Amino acid sequence: MTDQLPPPFTDPGAHPAAGISVLDSPAAPAGAHAPGAPERDVSQATKESLEDYTLRFAPRSYRKWGPGVVATSALGGIAYLADFSIGASIGMTHGTANALLGIAVAAVIIFATGLPLAYYAARYNIDLDLITRGSGFGYYGSVVTNIIFATFTFIFFALEGSIMAQGLELVLGIPQAIGYAISTLVVIPLVIYGMNTLAKLQVWTTPLWLLLMVFPLAFLVVTNPESVETFFAYQGQSGDGGLSMSAVMLAAGVCLSLMAQIAEQIDYLRFMPPKTAANRRAWWTAVVMGGPGWVVFGALKQATGLFITVWLLAKLDPAASATATEPVHQFLGVYEEMMPTWLALTLALILVVVSQLKINVTNAYSGSLAWTNSFTRITKHYPGRFVFILFNLAIALVLMEANMFDFLNTILGFYANCAMAWVVTVATDIAVNKYLLKLSPKAPEFRRGMLYAVNPVGFVSMLLSAGVSIAVFFGAFGAAVQPYSPMFAIGLALVCPPLLAVATRGKYYLRRIDDGIDLPMFDADGNPSDVKLMCHVSGLEFERPDMMLSAEPGPHGEKQYISSLALATDKTGRYVLPAQTS
Structure with a gap:
C-alpha cells in the first residue's frame, strides 16, 4: 500500500513491517523466549502490539507514508x-x-x-x-x-x-x-x-x-x-x-x-x-x-x-x-x-x-x-x-x-x-x-x-x-x-x-540517565534512530529507541538488550536496571 495510511491497526497476526505472521517469523519461532520468561504475556503482547504499535514506539521501518x-x-x-x-x-x-x-x-x-x-x-x-x-x-x-x-x-x-x-x-x-x-x-x-x-x-x-x-x-x-x-x-x-x-x-x-x-x-x-x-x-x-x-x-x-x-x-x-x-x-x-x-x-x-x-x-x-x-x-x-x-x-x-x-x-x-x-x-x-x-x-x-x-x-x-x-x-x-x-x-x-x-529541581523525571546502549538515540537530523537490536526475551528485533540494556547478562556475561514491550510484562523485575544516583 503506497497511497493511503491505514488506521493504527491491521489484521490480527500480521507483522506490519515484514508482512508475515509473527508466529511464523524466523526471528520469532513459536515459543521463542528466554528461559523462565513470562511466555504467554510476552508472546501475546508482542503478537498483538506488533500489529499497530499503539502500545509502543512506531519504528521507521513501518512509517512509509508521506x-x-x-x-x-x-x-x-x-x-x-x-x-x-x-x-x-x-x-x-x-x-x-x-x-x-x-x-x-x-x-x-x-x-x-x-x-x-x-x-x-x-x-x-x-x-x-x-x-x-x-x-x-x-x-x-x-x-x-x-x-x-x-x-x-x-x-x-x-x-x-x-x-x-x-x-x-x-x-x-x-x-x-x-x-x-x-x-x-x-x-x-x-x-x-x-x-x-x-x-x-x-x-x-x-x-x-x-x-x-x-x-x-x-x-x-x-x-x-x-x-x-x-x-x-x-x-x-x-x-x-x-x-x-x-x-x-x-x-x-x-x-x-x-x-x-x-x-x-x-x-x-x-x-x-x-x-x-x-x-x-x-x-x-x-x-x-x-x-x-x-x-x-x-x-x-x-x-x-x-x-x-x-x-x-x-x-x-x-x-x-x-x-x-x-x-x-x-x-x-x-x-x-x-x-x-x-x-x-x-x-x-x-x-x-x-x-x-x-x-x-x-x-x-x-x-x-x-x-x-x-x-x-x-x-x-x-x-x-x-x-x-x-x-x-x-x-x-x-x-x-x-x-x-x-x-x-x-x-x-x-x-x-x-x-x-x-x-x-x-x-x-x-x-x-x-x-x-x-x-x-x-x-x-x-x-x-x-x-x-x-x-x-x-x-x-x-x-x-x-x-x-x-x-x-x-x-x-x-x-x-x-x-x-x-x-x-x-x-x-x-x-x-x-x-x-x-x-x-526536576529530580523525579528520570530514574536513570543512561539506558546502557552505546549507540546514539537519534540520527543526524534529530530523528529517532533506525538501528535495530535483538530483544533477548522475545527473540525479535526492535529499533534503538524501543530498546535498553537488560539487567540480566547473557550466558557468558555478555550484554543483552530488551524491548520496552518485554519489560512491561516482566513480573519478576529481573530485567530492570538499578536506579542511578547521578
Missing part, C-alpha cells in the same frame, strides 16, 4: 456527528452569539494545547500515553490519564451510538433501546477482524460523507438567505440569550470536552516520516493540519449543527426542540426540502450509520487499548484486548440506555475538567519545563526502568487542577464562579507544573 497522506488520514477520523449535537445543545441553551463565542474560545485553547503534543508525537513517533509518561507523570503515574482517555472513548461511543439508534428508530421503526444494542454489537466484529476493511471503508465513504453534509447546508443558505439573519438573531429557548461572559464560558466548557480528541489524532501522527530539510514545510503543514487543526473542522460542524437547528425551529416546527439536537432530525429536515421524504429518510440513515461506524470502531479500539495498557502496566499481565473491548462497550451501552442525551451538557462539562487538566499539564511540561526552564528532559522517555513510578510535577498538577475545577463546576465556590470551571482547570495546569518542577 506527510500529506498522514494528515489526510488523521482528519478522516473526525467523521463523528456529536459536534452537531453539541453545537445545537449549547446554542439552544445560551443563544447563537454566546454559543459561537464559546466554540471559538474552546477552539483556540484546544489548538494551542494540542500543537506541542502533535509535534512530539510526529517528531518522536509515540502516542500520547508514552508522551505523558515522560512529561511529568512517570511510568505508573500516566495510568490515570489512560483512564481519562478511555472515558473519552466510551462517552463519545455512547453519543455516536445514540445518534445511530435515533436514525434506526426514525427510519426503520426500531425502538431506541434495541437500537443502542445494535449500534454497540455491530462494532465488535469490525474491531476484532475488520481493520483493513475499515481503512478502505473510510477512504471510499469520505466523499459521500462530505457530500451528504456539505450540500444540504449550501442548499439551505442559497434557497433561504434569510436563515442567516435568523441564525445570528437567535436568543436561545429562554429568549434571554444576550451576550454574557458566563454563558460563553459554559458553552466553551462543553466544547472543551473534546480536548482529548488530540489523542486519537496522535494515533495517526506518530506514523509521520522523519523530518528533514527537504520535507520541512510539508512536515509542519501535516502536523498542524492533522493534529490541532482538527478543531477547525470540529468548530465548523458545531456551528453548522446550531445553524440547521435554528432554521428547523424557525421554519418548520417550533415544537421540534425535543429532537432538535439529534443530527438525524437535523439533516432529515433539510433533506426533505430538497427531495421526496422516502429518499430524505434513506440518505439521513446512510449518513448517520456511516458516520457512526467510521468513528466508533476507532473509539472502541482506542478505548480497549487504553484499558489494556493500564492493566498490563499495573499487573504485568496481558489479558488480551478483547476483554477490554467488551468492557468499554458495556459502559457505553449503559450510558446509552440511560438516555445520556437528556444530560449531555452536564456529562461533557464535567468531563472537560478532567480532559483539560491532563492535556494542558502535558502541554505545559513540554512548552515550559522542557524548552524554557529545561528542568524536564527535552527528549521524551517512556521505558520502564528509565522513569520513576510517579513524578509529582505532572501527576499532582493534574489532580489539583482537575479537583479544583470539578469543585467549581459543581458550585462549591459559589454560583458566580461556577461557569468559569474550565479557566480554573487551564490556569492551574499552566501554573502548577513549572512551580513543582522548580520545587523538585
Whole structure:
C-alpha cells in the first residue's frame, strides 16, 4: 500500500513491517523466549502490539507514508456527528452569539494545547500515553490519564451510538433501546477482524460523507438567505440569550470536552516520516493540519449543527426542540426540502450509520487499548484486548440506555475538567519545563526502568487542577464562579507544573540517565534512530529507541538488550536496571 495510511491497526497476526505472521517469523519461532520468561504475556503482547504499535514506539521501518497522506488520514477520523449535537445543545441553551463565542474560545485553547503534543508525537513517533509518561507523570503515574482517555472513548461511543439508534428508530421503526444494542454489537466484529476493511471503508465513504453534509447546508443558505439573519438573531429557548461572559464560558466548557480528541489524532501522527530539510514545510503543514487543526473542522460542524437547528425551529416546527439536537432530525429536515421524504429518510440513515461506524470502531479500539495498557502496566499481565473491548462497550451501552442525551451538557462539562487538566499539564511540561526552564528532559522517555513510578510535577498538577475545577463546576465556590470551571482547570495546569518542577529541581523525571546502549538515540537530523537490536526475551528485533540494556547478562556475561514491550510484562523485575544516583 503506497497511497493511503491505514488506521493504527491491521489484521490480527500480521507483522506490519515484514508482512508475515509473527508466529511464523524466523526471528520469532513459536515459543521463542528466554528461559523462565513470562511466555504467554510476552508472546501475546508482542503478537498483538506488533500489529499497530499503539502500545509502543512506531519504528521507521513501518512509517512509509508521506506527510500529506498522514494528515489526510488523521482528519478522516473526525467523521463523528456529536459536534452537531453539541453545537445545537449549547446554542439552544445560551443563544447563537454566546454559543459561537464559546466554540471559538474552546477552539483556540484546544489548538494551542494540542500543537506541542502533535509535534512530539510526529517528531518522536509515540502516542500520547508514552508522551505523558515522560512529561511529568512517570511510568505508573500516566495510568490515570489512560483512564481519562478511555472515558473519552466510551462517552463519545455512547453519543455516536445514540445518534445511530435515533436514525434506526426514525427510519426503520426500531425502538431506541434495541437500537443502542445494535449500534454497540455491530462494532465488535469490525474491531476484532475488520481493520483493513475499515481503512478502505473510510477512504471510499469520505466523499459521500462530505457530500451528504456539505450540500444540504449550501442548499439551505442559497434557497433561504434569510436563515442567516435568523441564525445570528437567535436568543436561545429562554429568549434571554444576550451576550454574557458566563454563558460563553459554559458553552466553551462543553466544547472543551473534546480536548482529548488530540489523542486519537496522535494515533495517526506518530506514523509521520522523519523530518528533514527537504520535507520541512510539508512536515509542519501535516502536523498542524492533522493534529490541532482538527478543531477547525470540529468548530465548523458545531456551528453548522446550531445553524440547521435554528432554521428547523424557525421554519418548520417550533415544537421540534425535543429532537432538535439529534443530527438525524437535523439533516432529515433539510433533506426533505430538497427531495421526496422516502429518499430524505434513506440518505439521513446512510449518513448517520456511516458516520457512526467510521468513528466508533476507532473509539472502541482506542478505548480497549487504553484499558489494556493500564492493566498490563499495573499487573504485568496481558489479558488480551478483547476483554477490554467488551468492557468499554458495556459502559457505553449503559450510558446509552440511560438516555445520556437528556444530560449531555452536564456529562461533557464535567468531563472537560478532567480532559483539560491532563492535556494542558502535558502541554505545559513540554512548552515550559522542557524548552524554557529545561528542568524536564527535552527528549521524551517512556521505558520502564528509565522513569520513576510517579513524578509529582505532572501527576499532582493534574489532580489539583482537575479537583479544583470539578469543585467549581459543581458550585462549591459559589454560583458566580461556577461557569468559569474550565479557566480554573487551564490556569492551574499552566501554573502548577513549572512551580513543582522548580520545587523538585526536576529530580523525579528520570530514574536513570543512561539506558546502557552505546549507540546514539537519534540520527543526524534529530530523528529517532533506525538501528535495530535483538530483544533477548522475545527473540525479535526492535529499533534503538524501543530498546535498553537488560539487567540480566547473557550466558557468558555478555550484554543483552530488551524491548520496552518485554519489560512491561516482566513480573519478576529481573530485567530492570538499578536506579542511578547521578
